[in-house]
Structure formats: C-alpha cells, structure tokens
Amino acid sequence: MIPSDIKDTVKDVIVEGLIFVDGEFERGKFSITSGKFVDGIKGADYRGTLLKAPINLHVHTADSFIREEPRGSLPEVVGPNGLKWRMLRSANLSEMKSGMRQSIAFMRKRGTAAFFDFREPTNLSDHISTGKEGITEIVLTRPQEEKDVEPLVKMSSGFGLSSIDDNDFSWLLHLSKKAKEFGKLFAIHYSENVREDIGKLIKLRPDFAVHCIESTNEDIATLRKNRIPVTITPRSNIFYGKRPDYARFLEGGIRVMMGTDNVFVTEPDMWQEGEFLYRYQRGFHRISPEDILKIMIENPRAFMREKKIAMREEMYVLYTGIELTPYQIITKPNSYRRRILVTGKNG
Template identity: 30%
Template sequence: MSGTRTLEGLVLAGPDFEPIEGRVVVEDGEIAAIEEASVASDDWILPAFVNAHTHIGDSIAKEAGRGLSLDELVAPPDGLKHRLLRETPRDEMVAAMRESVAYMREGGTASFVEFREGGAEGVDRLREAAADSPVEPVILGREEVAAMEAGDGFGASGARDGEFGTERNATREAGKLFGVHAGERDSHDVDGALDLDPDFLVHMVHVEDYQLERVADRGTPVVCCPRSNLVTNVGLPDFDRLNDATTLALGTDNVMLNSPSVFRETEFAAKHSDLDAPTVLRMATRNGARIAGKEYGLVEEGRPAKLQVLDGGNHNLGGARDPVRAVVRRAGVADVREVLL
C-alpha cells in the first residue's frame, strides 16, 4: 500500500483496544498517526486477525467424515482427510485453498499459520493458492525436513516417544518456526512436545499441573482451537488456567470441520471462558501475530497497517455499549466493511 489513506470512526487502539473516536492515518502501509477527533462515521477500526492454527488443505473435504473419531478423521497417515488429500488432483486442491484464503480476507484475517500436509509439494501448492492474495500464510511444512526447508518452519503432530527430534534440530538450525500439537486427546504427549522446546503448542486441552508449570517456566505460547475440540469430542481447553500460565492465541484448525472465521472462534472462546473481551481479542490479533513473527496485530503508530473496518452502525452492531465485547462476541464476516492489508 503506497500513498496516504485516512480512516475515520471508533478506533480500538493499543494493546487494551481503548475506544477512541477519531482517525487513523496510514502512510505507505504504516500507521502514521491516531488522531482523536469528532467524526461522523459509525465505522469501527481494529487490527486484522491472525489465525494461529489452520489446515486449509482440508478445503477439499468440508463437512466430510460425520460421526468419525478424531483418529479416524485426521490422524496421519491414513485418517480420512489424509486419504482425501492424497486422492485430490493438484489443481482442485489449489483452487479450494484459494477460496479459503479469500474467505479469510473477507473475514478480516491478515495472516494464518498453516500446518501444511503433503511435504514440500504441499507447501508449494499453498504458495500457489495464496500467490495473488494480500493474506500472508506462514507455512509450516510436515512429514519431511524438505517441507520445512520449502516453508517457514515445521508443524509436528503429537510428539510421543522422542518423535520429531531430527526435524526439530533441522528447524532450529534453519532459524525457522517450530510448532507441535499437544494435549489434544490426552496429556500423554505433552512432555514429549515440551522436550522439543517448541516455539508454540497447539490445543493443550488435556494438561497436568506439572506440565502447565513447564509451559509457564518456558513461556511457551499455546494456540487454542475450541470449535475443533468440540467437534472432535476431546473436550475444551481450560482457557482461564492456560491464560494464567502463558500467552494464548486462537486458531480455527481444520477447514474440514470448521470455517476459517476468527469471529466464530472469538465468540466461542469468550462464551466458554471467564476471559474478558480485550484478552480474547488479543488472542485473535497481537498474540497470534507474535507467534507468526509479525509486527502487526495492534492499532499503534509505527505498526504495519493491517486493519479491518467494521460497520458499527449496522443492524447487528448498532447500539453496542461495549464495542470490544461486541467485536468478540457478536461481530461476524458480514459486518466487515473493509480490510486493509
């Protein structure tokens, strides 16, 4: 984005999303100023989302596998989704992922952290799908070191019995991002995951007290995917307990099971926890951006202008007394007027 652009409305500014009536001045893709002023616009200006855990190759299998267990659905190498991924022609998969990337943009998402199946070829397919979009994928390859080398890091499935040591060492040497699923169906793989010293953990639905102490000591962020956890019947994460221990972010997980709408994820997390609205909105913006290695996620001077503009005066949001709470618990893709990426 080049040149100067001014947005007017209610600005949710800074790390606490303080509502300020006024303007955001954007110059050459950066937030140059936030000006408090009386304006006529009903728009709400807030950071774009970062979806911190996705599997968008699943876009070829939306709502497949009704009634199957977690392992039957997604466990490598022969869960339903993996069989479908192997059977799907490249062009069909790329087109399906391109649609999911476009939907994420419509829903105010600036970036997503993808655990990409299919080795180096899978990484290449996603790069093609996202090539013409301003949405930035952070692609963590799977299954082989070559996928990590082709992508932005490595995304491991649950680490039990010393698994993924080779991949972890190679990722560390490359200076790239390493994430791992842990505590999804039980707590048995949490210690193995922590032994790998990951940059972040995904799920952590089931975690023992001593394991949570290890997380806190290391400061390892956790990405929660509650809608997915509900669908796969593994339970829900203890948001409040996890939040006391570390930094939390949100991910929508498998497109097979859920739409990649961060709005739906924030609503679900807010209504199934005691976390306040600013905490949940940080999970969807700044915290996810930190995991992804991005400098955006806040409306602050000097930050990249990755912003979304909601219609705060429409039938859904008009009359809201607490705009941050309304964004987290009530807003949806249909409320997005514009996305600046």
C-alpha cells in the same frame, strides 16, 4: 443485517472513534498507516470502531476439498490412518488446490490478516504458496522423508508437526534442530487427545504448541516457565467431544493464540471462533470479550514480531458509523456493517 465485507487498499485513512489498542478501546483519531493516534489532525475519513484484523494461528487448508462427514473419534478422523489422511493420499491435486484457494479467499473476505497453514505432505509442489493480496500466509510444512527436509524448510516458514505420540521422537528432534538451524519455526500439536510427555515437548523447543487441552496444571506451569505460547482451536475440540477449560491457560500466564484447525471440520472464520469461545466459557469459567480480542488480534502480532515474521500488508476492520463494545463485537460478529482496510505497511 449481514455485514458487507468491503475491501479497500489505501495509502492512509484517519478514523475517529473507538480504537482497539493494547487490549482496550481508546477514543481518538487514528492513522492506519502510521498505526498511531493523530488527534491534532482536523477531520476524519471515517467514524466508528477500528481494530486490527485477527490472525489465524492454526489452520489446515489442504483438507478443504473433503466433503465426507467426519464420523468417529479424533484418531479415526485426523489420526495417521484416519479419514483425512486416506482422503489426502487419494486426492486429485487440482481439486485440493482449488479448495485451498477458496479457503484463503474466504479468510481474506472475512477479515483475516494472516494465517499459519499446517500444510500436509502429498508431494513437494503442494507446499508452494497460494496466497492472495492483502493476507499474509505462513506455511508450515511436514516432511516425511529425509530427502524432503532441507527443500521444505527452505521454501516454507518452518515445520508444523502432528502430535509427539504420532512420531518417532528422534525424527522430531531432528526436524526441530533443522528448523532452528535455518532460523525457521517449529510448531507441534501437543496433548490434544491424551496427555503427552511434557518433558519431550520441552526438549523439542517449539515456537508454539497447538491444543494442549489434556495438559495438567503442572504442565501449564512448565509451558509458562519455558515461554511456550499455546494456540487453541475451540470449535474443533468441541466437535470431537472434548470439553476443556481454556481459561486455565490465561490464569496460568500463557500467551494464548487461536486458530480454526481443519477446514473440512470448521469454517476458517476467526470471528465465529471468538464468538464460540466466549459462549462456551461463559457458563463455567468466563473469558472476557477483551481477552478474546487480545487472543485473536494482539497476542499473535506480538508473537510474529518476536519471531521476525513480517506481515505482507496490515489489515484493519472498521465498523462504520457505530461505536461498539468488545461484547458486541465478539457476540454479534455478523450484525454490523464491516469494512476491511488493507494498507501497504507491514505490521
């Protein structure tokens, strides 16, 4: 049965059943407004399985409008002179914004609480928020000229850059310094297609790095030492022929988060991403369903709290009338009736 993604904005709801907290399910009664167990209260509004909605740490909504099949290698598709950039440069602005709005609405409907949008440069107005009620939008911009740096860092949550090898390193250092100066984020793609210089990455002091799949074990140890979280995008990496072992990051003590990457390649559905990660890893280096839920739900919230990024509203996913295991939630995300509950409380 395909779930009904019903969206309710509520003052409070008491749920009795299995509640996902601190990386595991606990049985009890839970208030979604207080975010606490309230076992002393009689009765409950719902019974079932409750967990906070996932957060997408890496998505590109601006390429949602692209309909051409992306053939070729990763550089040929998303590199500086690849298909994506040719399409963006010639894009109709209204068509591009329409695609972005559709993608944001899709994420909200599927139960994504927040997303970090790496917003490509076409002109300044494209970096204005197109967010919807009930979903938190964190826009990371990408200036190409000095005149755009300060306006973009002021209007956005910071900068989201492509790979180190795609850019002049002095320019990256400048953008990192400017982001820190304004108390904003600096994130960058790293070692997605080939291994890049870990020393340069450390000098940039990123708040998080995306991909890192060509990192050596020594690089991973350096990431951990410098407390740099890693955002993975499994379906996108596999699409381009990569076959990384994401369990290395967990075993290396990295805080792992997850995103869906380019919308024209991968539908921005975090439930599909989690299912894919489990099935892909199971055959050679298993990642548990519990760990995948932490990657999707708890790790990004811990990151946002540390960076003082507030949720517009908190979003919960409630599976009504059934108590599910992590394995069921991860491997059968579309098999159970799902209700999306949105509160007015920041998470």
